[in-house]
Amino acid sequence: MNIIYHHRTQGRHVEGVHIRGIVHALRELGHQVTVISFPGADPEHEPAVQVNAKRGRLGSAIARLPGVLFEILELGYNLVTLLRLSAAIRRLRPQLIYERYSLFxxxxxxxxxxxxxxxxxxINDSALVQRVRPLRLKKLARRIESxxxxxxxxxVFISNYFRDHAEVAYGALAPSVISPNAANLSRFDPDKFDRTRLRAEHGLEGRVVCGHIGVFAHWHGVDGFVEAIAARLxxxxxxxxxxxxxxxxxxxxRELVAQRGLSDRVLLPGRVPHDEIAGWIACMDYAVLPDSNQYGSPMKLFELxxxxxxxxAPDYAPVAEVIEDGNTGWxxxxxxxxxxxxxxxxxxxxxxxRRRIGRAxxxxxxxxxxxxxxxxQLLTLVPAGGQS
Known part of the structure; x- marks a missing residue:
């Protein structure tokens, strides 16, 4: 099948991991996939952390605009999409378009x-959920989204909670599947790593290591967790x-760890390239996700x-769909x-x-x-014969 994958993101970090995962999987299934990205984005190639800062400058500049102006530009991107996708449809004659949905x-x-x-x-984002960037034109966004x-x-929804929330707000929706995030087993394979050597390199010999991978943001609860456990280490x-x-x-x-004199007990290496994440996970005996949200499917949960x-992990519905307490996690x-x-x-x-549940x-x-x-899963939504 000839497929166009369209998205309006910068294709970096978790977004890029997801895009590459789906695109490569579709290709492995024998399909031809052409990715049409936001101008300047290149999600199919994973740049180093220091290079990331130099890419996507247009997207970064737009993201810093005031709320209403930013959303007006998002609406305006429909014209860009019409021009670019119309040309791609004429050239490629796709049998399926797959899009990472964006507001407006x-x-x-x-x-x-x-x-x-x-x-x-x-569907990874919605006008119905609390977002990092407050939504100003909310009524218009919801009408378009509906x-x-x-x-x-x-x-394709990332959780049942997300789909149920949308159905309550918008009524009958198009046919759907629930598809949480996933992992690339060719990269995330514990047998590929020398755990003893890696732990020695990071000064973790003889330790029981509990780890975390992800963004240090208030809604992830890392700061509160570290503050709470620091007093009990x-x-x-x-x-x-x-x-x-x-x-x-x-x-x-970092300041808390330094003040408590815990630098030998709490390692904070900062952001690392995605291709180094598995090596850090290989040092861990178990992991912690201090907090999440009602609808999300944390990527790092699957890679860990x-x-x-x-x-x-916290018992939010999307997390509990993946982790069975006492069987595949806690x-x-x-x-x-x-x-x-x-x-x-x-x-x-x-x-x-830890070992028993880690294997499970x-x-x-x-x-x-x-x-x-x-x-x-997503291909089950395509009608036989490839025409809607």
Whole structure:
């Protein structure tokens, strides 16, 4: 099948991982995929962290605009989409268009319907949920979103919560599947790493290591977790914490660690290239996700589990769809940081449980949550014969 993958993101960080995962999986299934990106974005190639800062300058400049002006430009991007996709449709004659849905973007749905091409929308964002950037033209965004979700050929939601929320707000939607994130097992394979050497390189010999991968943002709860557990690390003298990533709350966490004299117990390497993430996970015995949100499917959850590293995580519905408490990970009541800390401290003394559940977590990813699984799911939404 000839497929166009269209997106309006800069294709960096987690977005780029997801785009590459789906595109490569579709190609492995024998399909031809052409990616049409935001001008300047190149999600198919994974730049180093220092190079990332030089790319996507247009997108970064636009993202800093005031709210209403930014949203007006998002609306204006429909004209760009009409011109670029119309030319691509004439040139490529696709049998499917797959789009990573963006707010205010309706041109793809209109074009697909006009040309009789099946269109599947992947829903990672919505006018219905709390967003990092406040939404000013909310009523207009919801009207456009309602039309798109009802007139696409099919929808891919990252969680049941997300789909249920949309159905309550918009009524009957296009046919849909639930497809959480996934992991690339060729990259996230614990057998490929010399765990002893890596732990020695990072000064973690003889430690029980609990880790975290992700952005240091308030809604991820890393700062609150580190503050809470810092006062109790003496209860588990063998435990070390490794928190990889950066973001708004990282300076405060660094300051706290320095003030408490915990630099030998809490490693904060900052952001690292995605191709180095698996090496850091290989150093971990288990992991922690201090907080999440009602609708999201945290990418790092799947990559940790693929490496045989089970996760202590909050019991939000999308997380609980992936983690079975006591089988493929450990759940705690969301918002209860003290219970999260207690579980992390308790597990430091239970090597057999960490290993058993870590193996079960990887087995689950191998069975059900490779990118190939996601690609096969989305293709079930395409009508036989490839025409809508």
């Amino acid at each position: 973007l309706f041109a793809t749905v209109w074009l697909a319907r006009r040309h009789g091409i099946p269109l599947v929308l992947e 039309w798109c979700l009802r007139h696409a050929t099919g929808l 003496s209860e588990a003298p063998e435990l070390a914490l490794v928190f990889v990533g950066d973001g708004r709350t990282l300076p405060a966490v 589990m693929a490496m045989g590293v089970a996760v202590v 759940l705690f009541p969301r918002g209860e940081t003290a219970l999260c800390v207690q579980r992390v401290l308790d597990l430091a003394a239970h090597e057999d449980e 977590a990887r087995d689950y990813i191998v069975r059900e949550r490779q990118w190939r699984n996601n690609a096969e």
